[in-house]
Amino acid sequence: MPKRLSAEREQLFPRLHSSGYEVTSPEDDLYNCASWALGEQHSGEWWDPHNEWAEGVPRETTLEAFVSLYQTAGYSQCDFFELESGFEKVGLYGDKNGEFTHATRQKPSGVWTSKLGDFEDIMHVFADALEGETYGVLKIALKRPVPMGKKNT
């Protein structure tokens, strides 16, 4: 049986259960979704404009600022979320005000991995499985060539 979130947490994401997911690591508030998607979580990095941030990128919580943040890591915007050979992808969620709410990263198998704030990491089948009141809507697709020799986690 795949490990699940508590019922209380699952309710925050109404589409998650039916679309298929699994908890992949315990809760940990030393890193967030943005650092998990960047693969920068190891020293306890919480990427947001009030904490770790890239030089030259406006310290704003807008989706545009987060696109710029990921551009500093070699990502560029693309048109779709489907798996593309030789690329790794990130999806950015935003609310109706254009504020960034969540980042999810595609694994080489095509499934997606997300860190839910301070809560657990999960693997979910579809990029938009977390849409709803909590994170809003999946809005932006980003991709970059898979770095040579990278182990995708």
Added chain:
Amino acid sequence: MHLADKESIESILKFDQHDESFEFSTRTREWQGLIPASLRTNHKTSTFGPDLGRNSPRQSCNIWKTSDIGEWMVHKVSVRDNVEHVEIEAEFRNLADQWYRETGVFSMTHKKVIHQAYQQIIGMGKDALPFIFKELRRNRSHWFWALESITRQKVLVSEKGARAAIAAWIKWGEENGYA
């Protein structure tokens, strides 16, 4: 009182029902790092407290008076203050649990720190500090904002990442008698 199981506490010397205090002794060297120098020399009341052991009714206490007697130290502790301390801890715990439950899913710091429960913890002032440092020791990382607001201090962190910030704040807390 079940204090005797704690290694660092040698004996309970006296319990005074009149002022609800008790005295116990410890070896000086074991307490050097726990008791601020100002308290050792001036015998002032302080709000820091030692861990009195898992069987103690209190996790920490106010020390009224600490006296050097050779290699020993005698501590006079207020039980009444301890009750107050326990009530403050319960209030902190309730607020912290509510805050984590309701904002844990968010990844943006500003959404966490504007939550009412977090603001109420800041409103507790320095009373909240011992419990915030306990949270840091559990690797809970979102307390820097509250610490800066309450202490009006900015702690320099040489390395990036929450782990380094936690270590720097715990060091500050220890040096200032809160952690």
